[in-house]
Amino acid sequence: MILAIASKELRSLFISPLAWFLLALIQIILTWVFLGRLDAYLHVQPQLQQIANSPGFTEIIVTPVFAMAALLLMMIIPLLTMRLLAEERKNHTLVLLVSAPIAISEVVIGKFLGLMLFISGVIAFIAILSVSLLAGGTLDSGLLISSILGLFLVACCFVALGLYVSSLTAQPVIAALSTLGILLCFWVLDMLDSGQTEWIQYFSILKHFKQFNSGLLDSFSVTYLVLFTLFFIVLTIRHLDGDRLYR
Amino acid sequence: MTNHNASSLTLSAKHLSRAYNRSFAVHDVTLQLEKGEILGLLGPNGAGKSTTMRMLTGNLAPSSGSIEICGIDLLDNPKSAKAHLGYLPEIPPLYMDMTVDEFLGFVAQLHRIDKKRIVHAIEDSKKQCGLTDRGKQLIGTLSKGLQQRIGIAQAIIHEPDIIILDEPTVGLDPNQIREMRQLIRALGRSSSIILSTHILSEVESSCDRVLIMNEGRIVLDQALVELRQKSMDLETIFTELTQIEAKLH
Incomplete structure (x- = not known):
């Protein structure tokens, strides 16, 4: 049942030109960054060879591409999550899902999975881009895998938050803007740098991503990102269930 | 009666x-x-x-x-x-960007109709609501009357x-x-x-x-x-x- 919802979500994504457009945009920007870094690497390669234990391909090319990808996903995911529930409300189709013999939790998880499948495709493209470097050398596969995992987990957070905000309103645009706003707030947390407020940084999603992006698989970061995702999925389910009770 | x-x-x-x-x-x-x-x-x-x-x-x-x-x-x-239960609310719950067949197929899945029977169920409900030749059309392009019938087809597809x-x-x-x-x-x-x-x-x-x-x-x-x-x-x-x-x- 969850899969039926997920596949319907995925299909309706690809019916609209938005998904195709965003997919192309992400790919163009990331390839641009990728080529730029490759160029820079080739310039400094002779000097690097003289340093012992010099940074390789992965640090210089792949990591910045993933860092850029995380930022891009932060901007783009709100546009994809906005219609998940807000549009169902606006078009009065939520009734169809509520009246069907399925639980609200199945609807919410199905929608989450549907979009995450799409995002996984985006991440796969980035991974392929990185793997193409194997043609000219060796990759630090550990660093690559932890970056992929990190990107996947932050994308989960973004989608879960976007899904929740989308459940609050019947206007997709408002959902998109609010999600983006909240994500930007989380980003700004990252920049707070006075000693007193260091604990605030623990709430920054991208801060945790940086751990993965430097090859550090920190169990605290994994836990934080997973809990963040679960928290907002549960909130969404609760909110939709509450609709039935209190409206 | x-x-x-x-x-x-x-x-x-x-x-x-x-x-x-x-x-x-x-x-x-x-x-x-x-x-x-x-x-x-x-x-x-x-x-x-x-x-x-x-x-x-x-x-x-x-x-x-x-x-x-x-x-x-x-x-x-x-x-x-x-x-x-089959329910047609005041405003029929239709996805305007789906075709009639796609939509009814989705509803059939929601109602856990057996995979082998889905095609049959879609045809049956379309026949009852006079939608037989509309299967490939986008719901958004159909008239209000036809949309209302899709709304009913949606409510009866699982023979409630x-x-x-x-x-x-x-x-x-x-x-x-x-x-x-x-x-x-x-x-x-x-x-x-x-x-x-x-x-x-x-x-x-x-x-x-x-x-x-x-x-x-x-x-x-x-x-x-x-x-x-x-x-x-x-x-x-x-x-x-x-x-x-x-x-x-």
Whole structure:
């Protein structure tokens, strides 16, 4: 049942030109960054060879591409999550899902999975881009895998938050803007740098991503990102269930 | 027409109430539906018809009262109870960017229709609603009347025991209304139907029993045959009941 919802979500994504457009945009920007870094690497390669234990391909090319990808996903995911529930409300189709013999939790998880499948495709493209470097050398596969995992987990957070905000309103645009706003707030947390407020940084999603992006698989970061995702999925389910009770 | 037998009850709602900010939209509504019966739910705008229907379909939790669908409690066991229900809300829940076949296929999946039977179920419901040659068309491009029929096809695809239709003829032209009535009567042969409307002639032409609601309460619950025997006119009864109530308050 969850899969039926997920596949319907995925299909309706690809019916609209938005998904195709965003997919192309992400790919163009990331390839641009990728080529730029490759160029820079080739310039400094002779000097690097003289340093012992010099940074390789992965640090210089792949990591910045993933860092850029995380930022891009932060901007783009709100546009994809906005219609998940807000549009169902606006078009009065939520009734169809509520009246069907399925639980609200199945609807919410199905929608989450549907979009995450799409995002996984985006991440796969980035991974392929990185793997193409194997043609000219060796990759630090550990660093690559932890970056992929990190990107996947932050994308989960973004989608879960976007899904929740989308459940609050019947206007997709408002959902998109609010999600983006909240994500930007989380980003700004990252920049707070006075000693007193260091604990605030623990709430920054991208801060945790940086751990993965430097090859550090920190169990605290994994836990934080997973809990963040679960928290907002549960909130969404609760909110939709509450609709039935209190409206 | 109506066959009074306690075991043939498909739907039984007892003492349903729903409060919005302390005022009751629906107050102490008790209604029962027998197998194969078509019940007309009448009432002026704002009488609580839609609220009642939303409660019966699990879209709204009642403040108090109980609902049993084919002997299954809707509040305790919503999943299995909803499997016996087909619901067409006031605004048909359609995805405008899907084709008719895609949409009905999705609904069939939601209702857990067996994979092998899905194609058959889609064809069947399209045939009943006169949509056979519309399968490949986008729902958004179809007329209001056809969209309303897709709404019904969506509600009957899983052959439910109870079909709940909220103002199914609103916005249709006279020909479409006539077709819709024929369809409802045909559906009544295999399922029980609750039909809400504020068009009196619709109840007279297609229902077995009439239930009039006013200000959240049931003010009349009677078989149409009985009304005809007493040679009472539905319109007079309706105006009497709903206007007297209005004066009292």
